[in-house]
Amino acid sequence: MDNRQxxxxxxxxxxxxxxFLLDSFLPWHRACxxxxxxxxxxSESAWGTPFSTLATLLTxxxxxxxxxxxxxxxxxxxxxxxxxxxxxxxxxxxxLGLVVLQLIxxxxxxxxxxxxxxxxxxxxxxxxxxxxRNKEAEPAKRTDPT
Numbered sequence: 348m349d350n351r352q353x354x355x356x357x358x359x360x361x362x363x364x365x366x367f368l369l370d371s372f373l374p375w376h377r378a379c380x381x382x383x384x385x386x387x388x389x390s391e392s393a394w395g396t397p398f399s400t401l402a403t404l405l406t407x408x409x410x411x412x413x414x415x416x417x418x419x420x421x422x423x424x425x426x427x428x429x430x431x432x433x434x435x436x437x438x439x440x441x442x443l444g445l446v447v448l449q450l451i452x453x454x455x456x457x458x459x460x461x462x463x464x465x466x467x468x469x470x471x472x473x474x475x476x477x478x479x480r481n482k483e484a485e486p487a488k489r490t491d492p493t
Contacts, residue, residue: 356480357417360439360473364410367442367469371403373462376454393466396454402445402466405438406473413480432481439477443470 353361374390381387393399412435415421423431446467450459 352420353413353417354480354483356476356478356483357413359476360480361410361413363469363472363476364406364413367406367466367473368403368410370462370465370469371399373465374460375399375449375463375466376457377460378457390460391454391457393449393462396449398445398449398452399463399466402442402449402470405442405445406470409435409438409442409473409477435477436481439474443467443474446470 371393373392375393375396376391377388378390379386379388393403412423412431416423416431426434446463447470450463450467453459
């Protein structure tokens with residue numbers, strides 16, 4: 348494996364996607380209760396709500412696609428009349444849309460926490476990386492020197 352095979356857009360998507368995955372385990376929702384001068388707080392990660400879970404799974408798929416195509420030089424099968432650039436763009440847009448939707452909908456009245464806001468920024472960067480990647484030429488396929 349040689350990370351020089353990743354294009355700039357590929358590095359942005361892969362790196363930000365991994366950070367998004369780590370962020371998905373941070374608190375995205377938080378609720379605090381006070382009883383008898385004791386404050387108790389509970390939180391929930393991105394994995395506890397449907398839109399953020401789907402956004403995280405799409406992010407994992409985007410990172411896997413970058414690694415398969417750019418690092419391991421795999422050729423993906425065609426998907427009907429769609430190009431992989433279109434599929435990547437829809438998936439990255441969906442990640443951002445799902446995080447925004449989760450931000451708006453919330454989780455049953457509990458507050459939003461810092462993980463969600465970090466996830467929102469990371470989702471925007473994933474979309475930017477995908478747009479950058481779609482403008483780039485794919486790296487040359489490695490040839491076997493035999």
